[in-house]
Amino acid sequence: MITRHVLTIPASGRRVHYRKCGSGPLLLMVHQSPRSSAEYERLMREWSAHFTCVAPDTPGFGQSDPLPGEPEIADFADALDEFLAALGVETCAAYGFHSGGIILVTALKRHPERFSGLAIGGYAIWTEEEMRIFGDSYLPPFRPSSYGEHLTWLWNRMLEQSWFFPWFDIRDEARLSVAHTDVGRVNAAVMEMLDAGDAYRAGYGAVLRAPRDIPAPESITAPVLITAYQGDPLCAHIERLGDMPPNWHAHAVATPAEHEAESLAFLRRHATDAPALIAEDANEGWLTIGEGLIHWRGERDAERMVLQAPANELTDPGPNEVAIDVPGHGLSSDFADMEDAIEAARDALGARHIAWPQVPQGDPDLLYPDLAPDRYGSHLLRAWSAARAEALFRPWYAADKDHALPVDSAALDPEAIARRARARLRAGGAARRFHKLLIDRTGDPA
Numbered sequence: 001m002i003t004r005h006v007l008t009i010p011a012s013g014r015r016v017h018y019r020k021c022g023s024g025p026l027l028l029m030v031h032q033s034p035r036s037s038a039e040y041e042r043l044m045r046e047w048s049a050h051f052t053c054v055a056p057d058t059p060g061f062g063q064s065d066p067l068p069g070e071p072e073i074a075d076f077a078d079a080l081d082e083f084l085a086a087l088g089v090e091t092c093a094a095y096g097f098h099s100g101g102i103i104l105v106t107a108l109k110r111h112p113e114r115f116s117g118l119a120i121g122g123y124a125i126w127t128e129e130e131m132r133i134f135g136d137s138y139l140p141p142f143r144p145s146s147y148g149e150h151l152t153w154l155w156n157r158m159l160e161q162s163w164f165f166p167w168f169d170i171r172d173e174a175r176l177s178v179a180h181t182d183v184g185r186v187n188a189a190v191m192e193m194l195d196a197g198d199a200y201r202a203g204y205g206a207v208l209r210a211p212r213d214i215p216a217p218e219s220i221t222a223p224v225l226i227t228a229y230q231g232d233p234l235c236a237h238i239e240r241l242g243d244m245p246p247n248w249h250a251h252a253v254a255t256p257a258e259h260e261a262e263s264l265a266f267l268r269r270h271a272t273d274a275p276a277l278i279a280e281d282a283n284e285g286w287l288t289i290g291e292g293l294i295h296w297r298g299e300r301d302a303e304r305m306v307l308q309a310p311a312n313e314l315t316d317p318g319p320n321e322v323a324i325d326v327p328g329h330g331l332s333s334d335f336a337d338m339e340d341a342i343e344a345a346r347d348a349l350g351a352r353h354i355a356w357p358q359v360p361q362g363d364p365d366l367l368y369p370d371l372a373p374d375r376y377g378s379h380l381l382r383a384w385s386a387a388r389a390e391a392l393f394r395p396w397y398a399a400d401k402d403h404a405l406p407v408d409s410a411a412l413d414p415e416a417i418a419r420r421a422r423a424r425l426r427a428g429g430a431a432r433r434f435h436k437l438l439i440d441r442t443g444d445p446a
Contacts (some may be wrong), residue, residue: 002041002226004293004331005280006063009082016083017063018056020278022048025271026092029055030080030100033207034060034200036192043260050262050268051093052184054278056083058103060199061190063331071202073210077107082116088277097121098234099207101226106210112221119184119263120226122234123250125212125241134208137168139201141194144414148384148421155377158189165233178231187373190380194422217243225266229259287348292333294345296320305351307342309360310438311368311431312424322349328430338430338437359444362395371428380425387420388412397446 002021009016019037021044028042037055044053059079060066067075080103084092093116096104101120126134144150161167163179193200202439215221224245228235230252238252253259282300287294298306298317306323308314313330317323327341328334335341344397346354369386371379390396391411393403410416425433439445 001289001291002044003288004286004295005278006284006384007083007086007280009079009086011082014058014067014079014082014327015063015065015281016059016086018054018083019044020055021045021053022051024051025273026089027051027053027267027271028080028084028089028092028094029053030094030096030104031055031058031061032096032098032100033058033204034061034193034196035189036195038188046260047264047267050213050264051271054087056080057440058100058203060203061196063195066199066202071206073102073106073206074110076103076203076206077110080104080107081111081114087279090114091116091272093117093119093271095119095263095267097122098124099204101287102207102210105214105224108221108224109213115222116272117222118224119266120224121259121263122228123212123237123241124224125237126208131208133169134166138166138208142198142200144202144418146412146414146417147388148381148417149442151377151380151384154190154193155186155380158193159186159251159377176231176233181375183375186377190377191422194425197418214241214248215245217245219245221245221247221265223247223270224249225263227253227262229253229256229257246365263360265443267411286331287345289333289335289341289344289348292327292335292341294327294333294341294348295325295331296322296345296349297374300349303352304355305346305349305353306355307357309357310364311424311427312420313426321355323352323425324349326430326434328434329427331426334430338434340440356441359438359442360395360435362397364439366397367395367430367435368424368427368432371397371425380421383421383424384417387417387424390420391417 002019005018005020007016017242027047031037031039036057042056044055047053057064059076080419091114094104098121101123104118108118144151157167162176164170164174164355165176228238235252238250241250253262284297286295297314298321300322302322306317306321307326314325324345326331327338369382371383373379386396389399389410392405393399394405
């Protein structure tokens with residue numbers, strides 16, 4: 001199964017979140033922007049028969065801390081080198097798709113000793129005219145607005161970026177052949193953007209600005225394979241690569257499956273024999289409970305294990321405490337039996353007792369509206385509306401003078417509403433089930 005870990009880089013204190021799966025030689029997998037390592041979960045399961053697949057969230061994406069200032073592509077390449085050093089990895093093979101590949105090629109040039117071979121899915125060589133078209137339009141600021149208007153933009157941007165490239169260029173000439181309306185895929189990308197926030201512009205912008213300087217033909221580097229499939233907007237860029245070192249090879253393929261098969265075969269030929277040495281922080285991680293994961297933070301063997309209220313995410317625990325994301329909430333997997341999973345987490349963490357939250361005031365069937373993703377992204381606005389109203393009324397759906405709360409400007413700050421809305425979206429129907437579990441435990445319907 002895929003496990004999840006947090007590792008703090010000693011020199012900078014920057015936290016890196018990564019996924020791991022499989023056994024054997026280590027394969028580093030670097031995701032595209034503005035995604036996270038979650039996009040590789042299927043591929044990690046498939047390739048785990050051959051490798052220990054390790055996929056970090058690039059700085060500023062997923063659950064990894066951003067880089068300070070205004071980083072460029074060299075900073076992202078150096079961050080990757082720091083991560084491998086902190087893991088204890090001297091040399092490994094690596095795979096990257098689109099911007100992940102650009103980061104890897106830069107890392108190969110700056111830290112050649114780290115890599116035994118790279119397999120790249122699409123490598124962009126932009127013309128000056130294409131860069132002019134991108135301009136500032138491709139990476140607009142992404143900041144929460146008071147009434148959630150940004151969510152309408154976000155849903156449609158993520159939906160239509162498989163229809164047109166660039167996503168804002170709505171012309172027949174810019175249409176893509178891989179258009180889809182896969183609600184699950186769109187929602188996954190939306191949730192990753194909600195995690196990254198405006199930091200997405202730093203990572204994505206560094207990739208777009210990066211110089212496309214393939215090493216000179218006489219250069220000696222680790223071998224590199226670049227492939228792109230029909231329908232990928234970077235497939236045409238294969239012809240733009242020009243002369244390359246003798247152990248670099250690039251060509252177009254017909255399908256994504258062919259790209260993955262060729263990449264796997266190449267990586268197996270160039271993998272190192274060194275075993276994977278996995279490091280992680282001692283005060284945060286994920287517990288493996290059956291087939292699921294429970295996210296935790298704090299002190300093992302603490303006096304109390306603290307649970308958050310339904311539709312919330314864990315907060316930093318106090319002294320002699322450990323906190324978990326309740327099953328189905330935050331960064332924890334969902335479980336059919338929440339209470340059993342919570343007890344198993346307490347046992348695994350060595351906490352002496354559980355600090356259960358109070359039963360929230362209100363009818364659980366009204367407190368937690370259906371947030372299943374739909375074709376139009378309306379679930380995002382339902383979550384935002386509830387998250388905004390809960391700062392003004394208790395319960396939030398009873399919008400009248402008898403249930404009004406004193407106005408709290410901090411709770412109405414768009415960033416605060418955004419955090420609460422994201423927590424609701426992550427919890428979905430698990431929030432209602434947890435509320436009812438609290439009622440069952442106490443007999444108090446609040």
